[in-house]
Amino acid sequence: MTNEQIENTFTYHPPFGTQTQRYQDLREEARTLAKLIQEACPESREKSLALTELQQAVMWANASIAINEFTTPHD
DSSP states (O other): OOHHHHHHHTSOOOOOTTHHHHHHHHHHHHHHHHHHHHHHSOSSHHHHHHHHHHHHHHHHHHHHHHHHOOSSOOO
């Protein structure tokens, strides 16, 4: 990781353009899947891990948007 990448990764990136809507879209879709997992799967370690990994997937997807879009909104 370069110093520039470190600076970018560990800097607050306020949302712009369509980012806020895309964050919301990702959360809504993940919420739907989380509810399906909750209803379809028996209580277990695996179910807990599935929900945790889904939460992490949304976090990383949002980070991808925030960290890698500098000034030009996604079209």
